[in-house]
Each structure stands twice: as structure tokens, then as C-alpha cells.
Amino acid sequence: MSVPVRARRLSQDEGQYLLRLVRRGRQESIRVRRGLMILASSSGTPVPAIARLVAADEDTVRDVIHAFNDRGLAALDPHWAGGAPRRISDDDVAFIVTTAATRPKKLALPFTRFSVRKLAAYLQGRYGHHDPKQVPARQVRIRRERLRRILAAHDITFQRTRTWKESTDADFESKLDRIEEVTTEFLGRCFAFDQFGPLSIRPCHGTCWAARNHPDRLRATYKRTHGIRYFHGCYDMSQDKLWGVLRRRKGGDHTLAALKTIRAARPDGAPIYVILDNLSANKTPTSASWADPIEAQFGPLRAFTMANSDYPNHVVLTRDLQAYLRWRNANARHPDVIAAQRRERARVRSERHQRWGRPHAQAA
Numbered sequence: 001m002s003v004p005v006r007a008r009r010l011s012q013d014e015g016q017y018l019l020r021l022v023r024r025g026r027q028e029s030i031r032v033r034r035g036l037m038i039l040a041s042s043s044g045t046p047v048p049a050i051a052r053l054v055a056a057d058e059d060t061v062r063d064v065i066h067a068f069n070d071r072g073l074a075a076l077d078p079h080w081a082g083g084a085p086r087r088i089s090d091d092d093v094a095f096i097v098t099t100a101a102t103r104p105k106k107l108a109l110p111f112t113r114f115s116v117r118k119l120a121a122y123l124q125g126r127y128g129h130h131d132p133k134q135v136p137a138r139q140v141r142i143r144r145e146r147l148r149r150i151l152a153a154h155d156i157t158f159q160r161t162r163t164w165k166e167s168t169d170a171d172f173e174s175k176l177d178r179i180e181e182v183t184t185e186f187l188g189r190c191f192a193f194d195q196f197g198p199l200s201i202r203p204c205h206g207t208c209w210a211a212r213n214h215p216d217r218l219r220a221t222y223k224r225t226h227g228i229r230y231f232h233g234c235y236d237m238s239q240d241k242l243w244g245v246l247r248r249r250k251g252g253d254h255t256l257a258a259l260k261t262i263r264a265a266r267p268d269g270a271p272i273y274v275i276l277d278n279l280s281a282n283k284t285p286t287s288a289s290w291a292d293p294i295e296a297q298f299g300p301l302r303a304f305t306m307a308n309s310d311y312p313n314h315v316v317l318t319r320d321l322q323a324y325l326r327w328r329n330a331n332a333r334h335p336d337v338i339a340a341q342r343r344e345r346a347r348v349r350s351e352r353h354q355r356w357g358r359p360h361a362q363a364a
Contacts, residue, residue, distance in 0.1 A: 108131060193274055259274060
């Protein structure tokens with residue numbers, strides 16, 4: 001006995017997308033119709049009822065459901081057969097995609113990126129008259145519009161380049177292991193420290209609620225005569241408390257002063273664990289790499305005190321920054337909630353290590 005055709009269980013993203021597609025109906029009618037078939041089938045509606053709902057043949061509904069089970073949401077876009085025979089093979093398409101993603105310098109071409117026109121000309125072999133190295137491995141006759149379609153179908157688009165860095169610290173991995181160890185076993189005695197800045201007195205762009213097309217206006221600035229400051233911040237990971245002061249510069253003396261405030265927060269004399277970055281002013285045995293937990297705390301600090309601001313001087317900036325810190329710490333998460341979240345993270349970490357067959361440390 002044959003099994004009725006039914007769409008597989010939808011993921012949350014798939015369900016939300018199909019629901020928006022069906023409710024709004026702003027895209028092509030074919031996509032909306034196919035989305036309706038899939039959504040109805042996944043909820044248990046039989047194929048004959050779906051066929052009546054969308055006024056389609058039952059075999060068409062079954063084909064769409066099978067395509068969704070095989071290819072996911074890509075089944076919303078049908079691949080019609082027929083038409084003129086293909087002039088570009090699958091191997092040609094693969095070569096086009098590979099070439100487009102290759103820097104032209106590696107192909108002996110005297111430019112840093114392809115335009116659509118240059119890429120089409122290179123694929124057709126127009127650049128090899130004076131330098132045989134510029135002849136492509138295979139030649140493909142293709143028009144620019146067809147080239148655009150192929151690149152779009154394979155998610156090859158014009159994008160801005162980005163920079164990246166790698167740590168030159170020889171103890172990079174061991175320090176990350178140490179951070180994971182102390183935050184797992186001794187979270188109640190873990191602190192983080194870092195400098196945030198430079199902070200200058202100038203209008204800072206940001207976001208706020210305003211009437212459409214009537215944003216808040218900030219003055220322009222041409223002279224900045226107030227100098228800069230650095231926020232030396234300390235973060236108590238177990239209590240979710242953040243504090244710090246503004247300094248004119250970075251320096252070992254200011255780092256030492258911050259460490260003394262951390263020691264004062266745990267005056268019992270027992271060991272504490274402070275996570276720092278590798279700045280030359282932070283010459284301590286607990287120096288670590290970029291994975292400093294306080295970095296995540298600086299994002300809201302910038303968003304709610306610096307963005308959308310125009311402070312007249314550093315005194316006012318310091319006053320408002322400290323007022324925000326007092327508000328933040330007064331509205332910090334309850335320690336019981338933090339402990340529950342820590343236990344949940346430890347449970348998930350334990351299950352992950354058991355799945356991978358690796359030993360793990362129990363949370364404190």
C-alpha cells in the first residue's frame with residue numbers, strides 16, 4: 001500500500017518564511033502558490049484537498065512536495081524544461097563561477113578585480129593576443145546578461161573587501177584554554193579588565209525614535225580641543241557588575257589601580273582570576289588574548305552613552321557615563337538567574353564533550 005505524499009516537518013525559519021509568503025502574497029504568483037502547497041501539506045492537508053485549494057492537478061502538487069522534501073525552499077522556484085538546447089554545459093558554469101571568484105592577478109591579468117564586461121571578455125579568450133598566460137583554460141562564449149544570471153544563481157556578488165588579523169601570540173591557544181578553565185571552575189572569582197577608547201568630545205552619530213524623515217540633528221564639528229580619554233573598565237563576571245574610570249592615557253599605573261579595585265571587590269584574600277588582553281601596559285601573569293569577556297559589555301556602553309550624543313566637555317561625559325553604570329548595575333540580572341544560566345551552560349558543555357568523547361571540567 002502506497003504512503004500518502006506529505007511535506008516533511010518544517011523548521012522554524014522555513015515555517016515563518018512560508019507563512020509570510022502566503023499571507024502577504026507580494027512575490028511572484030508561482031512562488032506564493034507553491035508555498036501554499038508546501039505549507040498546507042506540512043500541516044497534514046491531503047493532496048486532493050490541496051489540489052482543489054490551489055486549482056491544480058494532484059500530480060503537480062505531489063511534484064512540488066517531492067521537490068521540497070529533496071531541495072527545501074529552493075522548490076519554490078520551478079525549473080521549466082524545454083526551450084532551445086543549452087550552449088553552456090555544467091562544466092562551463094563551474095569554470096565561470098571559479099574564474100569569477102579568482103583574483104585576476106592570479107590569472108596574469110593586470111587588474112585587481114573583474115567587471116562583468118572584463119570577465120565575459122576573458123572567458124571568450126580576448127585577452128591572450130599579447131600574453132599567452134592570459135588565455136583561459138577553456139573558452140566560453142557567453143553574453144553579459146547570461147553571465148550575471150549564472151553568478152547570481154551561485155551567490156557570487158560584488159562585495160566590499162574586509163580586513164582580518166591573526167594573533168601572533170605563541171601562547172594563544174593555551175590562554176584560551178585557561179580562560180575556559182577558570183570561567184568554568186571559578187566563575188565566582190573571575191573578573192575582566194580592558195581599556196575602552198579613545199573617547200573624544202564631538203557629536204557622535206547614533207539612532208533614536210523620531211518622526212519619519214525628521215531625524216534628530218547634531219552639529220558639525222571642525223575643531224576638537226578637549227583631548228581624549230580612555231575608560232578603564234572592570235567587570236565582575238559572577239555578579240554582572242561593571243565599573244571603571246576615565247583616564248587621559250593608558251599605562252601600567254592605571255592598570256594597577258584598576259586591579260586594586262578588583263581586589264577590593266573580593267577582600268577575603270583568596271585567589272582571584274583577572275582576564276586581560278596583551279596590551280604592553282597589562283604586564284601581568286594572567287595576560288590573555290582577544291577573548292576578553294568585558295568586550296561584550298563595551299557595546300551597550302557605547303550605544304547608550306556615546307552614540308547620539310554631543311557632550312560639551314569630558315566632565316559632563318564622565319558624569320553621564322557613571323550615571324549609566326549606576327543604572328546598569330542597579331538593574332543587573334539577579335544572581336540566581338546568573339547561576340541558573342551558568343548551570344545550563346555547563347550542562348550543554350558537558351553534553352557536547354560527551355558527544356565528542358572528550359573530558360570536561362565540572363562547573364563550580
